[in-house]
Amino acid sequence: MKKIVIILAALLTVTGTGLSAPVNDLDKGQTAAGIGNNTFYLEHKLADNFTLGLQNVNWDQRNNMDNIYGQLQLANNFRGIIGSNDVDSNAKVYVGMAINGPIAPEWEGYTSLIAGKEFKELQVGANFKITYNADINFTYHTYMPDEGENKSGVGIGATLKF
Incomplete structure (x- = not known):
């Protein structure tokens, strides 16, 4: 177990592409960090069919992007997403969708696609349940601005639910 934690910490440190938040299944009143x-x-x-999220992404230790978003549960494994990047006077509203479902014991797969006026973002990943309230997230992510360079890559993360 100690080796796994060290390897995961190293991967979090050396992989360079930021990623969006993974798709989480939460119960009403539950929080994920x-x-x-x-x-x-x-x-x-907040409700049986609505999740509110806040996220900070620091691309290449230069450009911070703050997101606020809502996820509306439309079906058991399908949700609509609406949010805003850079919550200030230059805010960029986006909409999208996500789908998730079991792919193996202890594994939940997901994909999400969001798009706004100046960008598109695709994420495909899987959450591995390590305890009843902790997951490790593996993902492929691509951020495609209308102007500038795409940012794509694989990533790893961790989620704690309480």
Whole structure:
């Protein structure tokens, strides 16, 4: 177990692409806090079908991006997403969707796609349940701005639910 924690910490340190928050299944009143490559986030399920989230992404230790988003549970494994990047006068509203489901014992797979006026973002990943309230997240993420360079890569993170 100690070797796994050391390897995960090393991977979090050396992989360079930031990633969006993973898709989490929460119970009403439950909160998720997570870290990943250059990002941290908090989510809270306010109602049976609505989750509110806050996220900070630090691309390449230069450009911070703060997100606020909501997820509306439309079906058991399908949700709509609406949010805003850079919560200030330059805010960029986006919409999207996510789907998730079991792929093996203790594994939950997910994919999400969001798009705004100036960007698109795709994420495909899996959460591995290590305890009843802790997951390790593995993901492929690509952020595609209309202008500038795409940012893509694989990442790893951890989520604690309470």
